[in-house]
Amino acid sequence: xxxxxxxxxxxxxxxxxxxxxxxxxxxxxxxxxxxxxxxxxxxxxxxxxxxxxxxxxxxxxxxxxxxxxxxxxxxxxxxxxxxxxxxxxxxxxxxxxxxxxxxxxxxxxxxxxxxxxxxxxxxxxxxxxxxxxxxxxxxxxxxxxxxxxxxxxxxxxxxxxxxxxxxxxxxxxxxxxxxxxxxxxxxxxxxxxxxxxxxxxxxxxxxxxxxxxxxxxxxxxxxxxxxxxxxxxxxxxxxxxxxxxxxxxxxxxxxxxxxxxxxxxxxxxxxxxxxxxxxxxxxxxxxxxxxxxxxxxxxxxxxxxxxxxxxxxx
Amino acid sequence: xxxxxxxxxxxxxxxxxxxxxxxxxxxxxxxxxxxxxxxxxxxxxxxxxxxxxxxxxxxxxxxxxxxxxxxxxxxxxxxxxxxxxxxxxxxxxxxxxxxxxxxxxxxxxxxxxxxxxxxxxxxxxxxxxxxxxxxxxxxxxxxxxxxxxxxxxxxxxxxxxxxxxxxxxxxxxxxxxxxxxxxxxxxxxxxxxxxxxxxxxxxxxxxxxxxxxxxxxxxxxxxxxxxxxxxxxxxxxxxxxxxxxxxxxxxxxxxxxxxxxxxxxxxxxxxxxxxxxxxxxxxxxxxxxxxxxxxxxxxxxxxxxxxxxxxxxxxxxxxxxxxxxxxxxxxxxxxxxxxxxxxxxxxxxxxxxxxxxxxxxxxxxxxxxxxxxxxxxxxxxxxxxxxxxxxx
Numbered sequence: 001x002x003x004x005x006x007x008x009x010x011x012x013x014x015x016x017x018x019x020x021x022x023x024x025x026x027x028x029x030x031x032x033x034x035x036x037x038x039x040x041x042x043x044x045x046x047x048x049x050x051x052x053x054x055x056x057x058x059x060x061x062x063x064x065x066x067x068x069x070x071x072x073x074x075x076x077x078x079x080x081x082x083x084x085x086x087x088x089x090x091x092x093x094x095x096x097x098x099x100x101x102x103x104x105x106x107x108x109x110x111x112x113x114x115x116x117x118x119x120x121x122x123x124x125x126x127x128x129x130x131x132x133x134x135x136x137x138x139x140x141x142x143x144x145x146x147x148x149x150x151x152x153x154x155x156x157x158x159x160x161x162x163x164x165x166x167x168x169x170x171x172x173x174x175x176x177x178x179x180x181x182x183x184x185x186x187x188x189x190x191x192x193x194x195x196x197x198x199x200x201x202x203x204x205x206x207x208x209x210x211x212x213x214x215x216x217x218x219x220x221x222x223x224x225x226x227x228x229x230x231x232x233x234x235x236x237x238x239x240x241x242x243x244x245x246x247x248x249x250x251x252x253x254x255x256x257x258x259x260x261x262x263x264x265x266x267x268x269x270x271x272x273x274x275x276x277x278x279x280x281x282x283x284x285x286x287x288x289x290x291x292x293x294x295x296x297x298x299x300x301x302x303x304x305x306x307x308x309x310x311x312x313x314x
Numbered sequence: 315x316x317x318x319x320x321x322x323x324x325x326x327x328x329x330x331x332x333x334x335x336x337x338x339x340x341x342x343x344x345x346x347x348x349x350x351x352x353x354x355x356x357x358x359x360x361x362x363x364x365x366x367x368x369x370x371x372x373x374x375x376x377x378x379x380x381x382x383x384x385x386x387x388x389x390x391x392x393x394x395x396x397x398x399x400x401x402x403x404x405x406x407x408x409x410x411x412x413x414x415x416x417x418x419x420x421x422x423x424x425x426x427x428x429x430x431x432x433x434x435x436x437x438x439x440x441x442x443x444x445x446x447x448x449x450x451x452x453x454x455x456x457x458x459x460x461x462x463x464x465x466x467x468x469x470x471x472x473x474x475x476x477x478x479x480x481x482x483x484x485x486x487x488x489x490x491x492x493x494x495x496x497x498x499x500x501x502x503x504x505x506x507x508x509x510x511x512x513x514x515x516x517x518x519x520x521x522x523x524x525x526x527x528x529x530x531x532x533x534x535x536x537x538x539x540x541x542x543x544x545x546x547x548x549x550x551x552x553x554x555x556x557x558x559x560x561x562x563x564x565x566x567x568x569x570x571x572x573x574x575x576x577x578x579x580x581x582x583x584x585x586x587x588x589x590x591x592x593x594x595x596x597x598x599x600x601x602x603x604x605x606x607x608x609x610x611x612x613x614x615x616x617x618x619x620x621x622x623x624x625x626x627x628x629x630x631x632x633x634x635x636x637x638x639x640x641x642x643x644x645x646x647x648x649x650x651x652x653x654x655x656x657x658x659x660x661x662x663x664x665x666x667x668x669x670x671x672x673x674x675x676x677x678x679x680x681x682x683x684x685x686x687x688x689x690x691x692x693x694x695x696x697x698x699x700x701x702x703x704x705x706x
Contacts, residue, residue: 027416034409126499129508135501136455137408137433228440231408231433231501239407270413273402277364 016162020155029154033226035266036161037219040168042246042262043255044215047172048110049244050252051181052208053188054103057240058114061121062091062213064235066220068125068132071230074142081146084221091217095210103205106191110209118237125232137231144225157226164222165259168215172255175211184208185253249290251297260298350650352424355398356391358383358639359418361438362429366406367529370555370584371631375429375452376401377624378635392643393650404429408437419445424651425642427451430470430631432458432501439463448657450638452631455505459678467660467679469638470631471602473502475703476552476577477509479685480600483701484548484575485517488598492522494546494572496537496561498553499526506552506577522546527557534561535568542570551576559588566593577601581688581695583627591692599688600701602630603670607688607697613669634682637668641681674706 023029045059066087073083094117102113125132132138144151144160151160175181183204186194191201224230242265250261268286272279294301360379363372383399391397400421402414411434418426419441425448428435432455442449443463450467451458456474459466484490495510497503503526514521523541527534538561541549549572551561558579565572578601579585586594605617605628620628628636641663642656649655663675671684683706687698 027413027420030416031413034413126504129504134504135433135499136457136505137436139436139461227409227412227437229408229412229437231436233407233433234409236407269405269410270417273417277403280365 020158025154031270033157035263036165037223038262038266039165039259040219041216042258043168043172044212045247046258047208047212051184055111056114058117059216059243060235060240061118062216063220065090066217067224067230070221070224071138071141087217087221088214091213095213099206099209104202139229141224141228251299254299257297257299350652352393352395352651355396357423358399359423359426360401361404361414364403368406374629374631375635378632382636382639392646404434408433412437459680469681470634471682473506477506478513481510481513490548492547493550494523494541495521495550497526500529503552548573555579555582555584559585562593578630586693594690594693597690603686604630607695633669
């Protein structure tokens with residue numbers, strides 16, 4: 001099994017790197033780039049919801065904070081290299097302000113707080129027009145520029161975003177297998193048991209929330225610089241629910257699951273465009289089918305199928 | 315050499331010279347150049363909101379373009395070629411609007427129609443301009459045509475015109491001195507609110523109250539009671555048909571009776587369908603031309619055919635998009651299927667007669683400069699008269 005996984009990983013990376021050759025420098029690659037950004041956001045959501053068991057509906061707001069920080073900073077003339085740090089910092093501060101009082105409580109308080117937080121961020125963006133451009137958004141955002149090299153075109157953006165996703169997945173993998181990752185899982189399974197085992201559950205929950213927010217902030221930074229236009233309609237509560245759906249469909253707590261869910265639910269509506277307005281029916285039916293048939297998400301489907309096949313073989 | 319031979323050689327030389335001169339003359343005069351031929355069906359792309367909370371608006375663009383395309387195809391197409399229309403749904407998000415546009419661009423259309431949702435058009439402008447394709451939109455944010463794209467043209471009235479004309483009409487013609495402003499808190503309403511405040515300031519009028527409501531709000535009584543308490547003598551209301559209907563209904567419920575003026579939503583059929591005659595009566599609107607008030611038999615027949623086909627009444631957007639397809643027809647018949655030539659002809663549009671109004675391109679790319687003033691008599695909108703943008 002481990003040997004198979006070791007073979008599969010380079011194959012997947014090679015296939016992903018060859019994607020621009022198949023997709024071309026246009027629509028398909030643009031969709032893939034947005035899917036990659038969604039992967040990073042959902043990986044972030046996985047820290048707090050998938051591994052720590054706290055329901056977070058504020059991920060779209062953190063994504064928006066990162067995007068607006070980058071847009072405002074680069075339009076003000078700051079070099080692009082500073083923007084990932086600024087976006088991460090703004091997301092971190094917002095997460096601390098929101099998380100420190102809320103995560104001391106148990107159950108669904110975070111869900112309620114983050115719904116409110118999302119609405120507050122949206123209202124600030126809409127009404128602080130001189131800075132955020134209001135509902136019209138911000139246009140002509142400077143693109144990604146690193147050490148004198150400017151990233152131009154979908155293909156270049158794809159490789160950069162792919163590298164960012166690989167790094168994000170690697171960091172998530174390392175955290176998952178660290179003491180912090182084990183503390184997160186223990187907190188999710190039973191806060192009381194975790195505390196009895198010496199886990200500082202409040203600290204763990206705050207850390208998970210902050211790390212997840214930083215992921216969203218960084219993805220927002222890359223979104224603003226690659227799309228070069230942002231408006232509040234990309235960071236609404238509906239988008240937050242969509243991120244949560246991606247996590248559930250892909251498989252909560254699984255890194256490949258986050259990536260499968262985000263890519264699947266970004267690409268699926270595009271694949272179903274030929275159905276016109278009816279695509280929403282099929283899309284909804286597909287989501288329900290996955291939840292019913294694979295409650296652990298798509299990532300859990302493969303081991304289940306293998307298990308059943310082994311059962312049949314016996 | 316004989317005289318006959320000399321005469322023949324002179325004739326040949328004269329013919330060659332004449333041919334060369336003729337060729338140069340043709341080449342030097344663009345007006346005399348043959349229009350670029352249209353090979354195969356003429357591809358037109360359209361991106362608009364067909365799903366989500368903006369679909370009620372978006373389908374009006376689709377209906378206008380599609381209805382005109384169907385009519386033209388039945389009549390033999392343009393320049394002997396059928397028109398192939400491809401529509402893509404933008405949903406309600408700018409990211410989806412960008413995806414939809416990239417998909418349309420890959421089909422290499424001759425012309426692209428964008429929607430009336432301004433953030434969607436903002437995000438789409440750069441890729442369309444890069445593809446060097448004429449881009450015709452109905453988006454109402456005044457800044458849409460100030461983006462510096464020479465490929466973008468707008469066929470619909472914009473917020474800047476309304477924000478200037480509505481307060482002027484309210485103050486100068488209707489004689490109101492203490493208006494309140496209530497708008498939907500989205501790109502459309504907040505953009506207009508800012509412009510309305512600026513115009514009122516120029517008229518030395520201080521608004522009694524300035525308020526807004528979220529697009530999904532259903533209860534606007536708090537805002538209405540505030541403007542009543544502040545002694546407003548009139549209301550400038552800017553919103554979508556669904557929420558404008560709610561505001562007018564709640565004004566009736568609260569017994570607030572004010573001269574109310576707003577955008578075309580005040581007289582939209584979808585608004586009036588949700589109001590009683592008493593609730594709708596007396597409200598004014600300034601906006602793009604709507605077919606409901608037409609007396610012309612041809613327009614009445616056209617509206618009935620649109621209604622029969624789509625089961626949705628045509629509105630000002632339907633008319634704008636419909637007209638623009640016919641404007642394109644006249645341009646393609648003149649200059650052929652060359653994108654740059656179509657763009658240049660769009661820029662040169664002057665007094666092209668549409669269903670209601672003449673279209674003239676200004677230097678930014680705005681084609682519409684004449685608006686209509688309407689007033690509801692019970693649940694029936696009546697045309698008060700035309701009103702032109704300042705300077706036109």
